[in-house]
Amino acid sequence: MLKRASALLFGLAFAALAHAAGDTFEAGKNWFPVEPPQPTSTGDKVEIVEVFSYACPACNVFQPTVDKLKAALPANAELVYLPASFRPDEDWPVFQRAYYTAQALGIADKTHQATFDAVWKEDGTLHIADPTTHRPIKPLPTIEIVAALYAKFGVKAEDVVATAKSFAINAKMKNADAQLKAYGVDSTPSLIVNGKYRLTVVSAGGIDKVIPLVKFLIEKDSASH
Numbered sequence: 001m002l003k004r005a006s007a008l009l010f011g012l013a014f015a016a017l018a019h020a021a022g023d024t025f026e027a028g029k030n031w032f033p034v035e036p037p038q039p040t041s042t043g044d045k046v047e048i049v050e051v052f053s054y055a056c057p058a059c060n061v062f063q064p065t066v067d068k069l070k071a072a073l074p075a076n077a078e079l080v081y082l083p084a085s086f087r088p089d090e091d092w093p094v095f096q097r098a099y100y101t102a103q104a105l106g107i108a109d110k111t112h113q114a115t116f117d118a119v120w121k122e123d124g125t126l127h128i129a130d131p132t133t134h135r136p137i138k139p140l141p142t143i144e145i146v147a148a149l150y151a152k153f154g155v156k157a158e159d160v161v162a163t164a165k166s167f168a169i170n171a172k173m174k175n176a177d178a179q180l181k182a183y184g185v186d187s188t189p190s191l192i193v194n195g196k197y198r199l200t201v202v203s204a205g206g207i208d209k210v211i212p213l214v215k216f217l218i219e220k221d222s223a224s225h
Contacts, residue, residue, distance in 0.1 A: 038195035
């Protein structure tokens with residue numbers, strides 16, 4: 001009886017929080033179930049996955065919101081990154097490889113924003129994008145060019161290249177591609193909440209709705225337990 005009462009009170013509190021936030025989010029409109037739900041990598045914490053690419057102009061625009069989201073997450077949630085390689089004939093696979101290499105070398109926290117800047121800022125060292133078409137107007141970057149950038153963060157360029165071409169990084173990239181299919185993600189940026197719920201800026205109803213929607217889904221997932 002006590003367990004039922006506690007569950008009821010928790011559910012009422014959850015509904016009150018959602019109402020207080022002033023937002024009504026609907027399944028199939030603002031967020032979509034991931035079927036079947038996928039395993040997470042954050043232990044007891046609710047996992048928030050951002051699917052992104054350094055080559056994606058929308059991801060670059062979204063990046064400040066991701067930083068705000070990370071700072072706004074409750075203590076029981078954690079943000080992780082999943083680089084996509086949706087355009088194999090362009091620079092997406094190189095940047096997927098670059099992220100996992102930085103992660104393996106322990107410099108991803110330092111290189112993440114720097115890589116976006118190197119791609120999208122006017123003086124970027126990886127490529128400069130045409131402001132109208134968002135297409136690169138320099139030759140596509142190689143992992144060796146990325147290594148020169150990452151060498152500024154306390155690693156040797158040759159170690160970056162060697163790590164990038166290792167079996168471990170190839171395996172991570174293969175697993176990432178499989179994960180994207182399992183999530184049902186077909187665009188960047190996308191967010192996955194605890195392996196169960198998928199959303200985008202568009203589905204959320206705008207960039208200002210993303211953080212409230214993620215918090216709503218965290219509460220929803222917690223209530224389900």
